[in-house]
Amino acid sequence: MAKILTITLNPAIDVTIELNELRLGEVNRQEHVQLHAAGKGLNVAQVLHDLGHTVIVSGFLGRENREIFDKHFHHMQFDNQFIYIDGETRQNIKVAESSGRMTDINGKGFIISEQNKTAFFAQIEACSVDIDHVVIAGSLPQGFSIDDFKSLISLLKKLNKKIAIDTSGKALATAIAMNPWLIKPNTDELEESFGKNVEQFSAQTELFKQLDSQIEHVVISMGENGVNWLNSGKALHAQPPKMTVKSTVGAGDSLLAGMLHGLVSNFTPEETLTTATAIASHAVSQVGFRIPTQDKLAHLKQQTTIKSLS
Template sequence: MAKILTLTMNPALDLTLQLGQLELGQVNRSNAMLTHAAGKGLNVAQVLADLGHELTVAGFLGIDNQQAFEALFERRHFVDEFVRVPGETRSNIKMAESSGRITDLNGPGPQVSEEAQQALFARVEQIAPGFDVVVVAGSLPRGVTPEWLQKLLLMLKGLGLKVALDSSGLALRAGLAAGPWLIKPNTEELADALDAPIISIAAQAEAAARLHAQGIEHVVISQGSEGVHWFSPSVALHSLPPKVTVAS
């Protein structure tokens, strides 16, 4: 069993609505509604907990609607190291139609002050040496720059920690420059970060070799229903998920 710290800078309350067909500009009625505390890092934490690992979770959390997250932490026995910030954690709305089409509306997240950023940085620097792996996942909230994320990753790397990064856009670009132990972009995110098309498996392998040269040991590239390619310096693996029927 490993001790793992996950960092979710921009968690979300996910509201999922199930309906027959979305009619734009009309009053729509849902068949079911589900609300749950989420965010990439928290989703990763739940899977790792199911696999038997010991989890501590951290990031920024709005104080006005923190109850759903605190209930999750208590239910899953997560150690809570989140820094509270004024306002609400963002809400993301998913509208799932019977056809399988899903429409996402993602909120922007709270404004995070420099004081809160300094508090989280100091807290992570203090507790991180006790962990086997640190996972940094998801987007950045307002006020948090890619440069701040890069500084955090470099600090963790300087402590000798294995750091796994799953982000996109400017945050991914900044993260790559820090040379984390593992990254997990999808093909579009990686192509954007490297300013190069990544269409074929050969192109993925070439991109992975380029990243290995930068000190990134593991490059995991997700492709939706086409599975995942995992490139390490010594081996390349392809995992293909089985076809499934969506139940709800």
């Protein structure tokens, strides 16, 4: 198994409220509520840990409500290399209805200072010495600019790391232009960043051709329509099994973790995509994103269809 660094620049405490149906303007009664130390990079880290990998976690966290993160890191045996700054880590409210609909209310979070950034870049260089793969996932916090994001990618490329990125908006367009090892956008994020409908495989390949992309692995999530994997070998499509959706939170992060797991474990392309898609499919059937049991995973893999797009 590998040692992998995950970077979460803008983590959050996810407060997930489960109820039958959200009635706007009325009093709603929750059925369950869960609090998670979250953020896309930390979600990826949790799945990677469950798959047997050693994980270093880094990014920024607020000192004033750090306890939930510290307990999570201890429980998951993460190597904690976060930079703690003044203020609180943001809270994201997620309302999960029994129909599968999810309503998100995301907090703004803290503001990163120049001093914070200097400490962070030094920490990243120090803690990435003996690892080959780095995941950068999630949004950028206030005060961490696109130029700072470019500097982070440049630093990791200078250190010869294989970089996997999952972000959106300007950060996604910036990442694609810098040709990391792997990206995992969904179709909505690509359309937001480039103004083009990319639901079809032909439109996806044309977009990355126009961008003169040198990215080795482009993993495009399309929800219930599956996953397209454009890579330097052959393009593949995965059609996931039909699932009863309880929450989509963490599904994309589970897909990314599953892809990374297969690639670093030298699985065949078909086995890599099958495993990742099965793990992501299981994620939507629960509130949370722990991986399924081996029997459940094997069953989901049997229900996942892979075909060549080459």
